[in-house]
Amino acid sequence: MKYRYIVGIDEVGRGPLAGPVSVGAVCINKFFDMSFFAGIRDSKKLSAQKRREWAGKVKKLGRSASGVRKNSSQKLNYSIASVSSSVIDKIGINKAIALAILRALNRLKINPKECMVFLDGGLHAPPEYKKQRTIIRGDEKIAVISLASVIAKQHRDAKMEKYAEKYVGYGFEEHKGYGTFEHLKKIRMLGMCDIHRRSFLKKFFARS
DSSP states (O other): OOOOEEEEEEOOOOSOOOOOOEEEEEEEEEEEGGGGGGGOOGGGGGHHHHHHHHHHHHHEEETTTTOOOOTTTEEEEEEEEEOHHHHHHHOOOOHHHHHHHHHHHHHOOOOOGGGGEETTTOOOOTTTTTTEEEETTHHHHOOHHHHHHHHHHHHHHHHHHHHHHHHHHHHHHTTTOOOOOHHHHHHHHHOOOTTHHHHHHHHHHHOO
16 A cells, blocks of 8 residues: 555654653655755754744644644644653663654544654654655655654653643753753752652763
């Protein structure tokens, strides 16, 4: 069966010391007018304002996890899935990312036989998605991957800002859980909180 849809997938949050890892998935009809994506870039190369603008465009065109609308080439669908720090500690970051990819794809509610999946870096879709390609620096080369990166980062950043209100003093609203000097300093002062990845911090403090 020839594919009907194109799916882009990217993850955000592989490396932080705290918080979840999040995967974004964007699904478009294969006849989608790609000029809509003019100017989209990898989320890491966009300002926070530009990320918000692109995320808004995605939400305007699509409906979250509600299925691609048939007979419309200019609609998209998207989903976001996160796996918590506690699960990352239990199963490891690679399996956690694979789990998030599976959840994100399931939420799109599409037939694996009907789509072509493009993934960034070393990511892979479950084996039932026979048509899939992993592309190095895909978030810079493939527009639907770039959009997936943007919505995943926007979602994860918002989560970390919420955590900053609950776990005061760590600065999650600034560093989003990454291992900055200030973050490590706060951990040494305050200890770890519930959303810290203990399996990651063992490596950091073993070198300190």
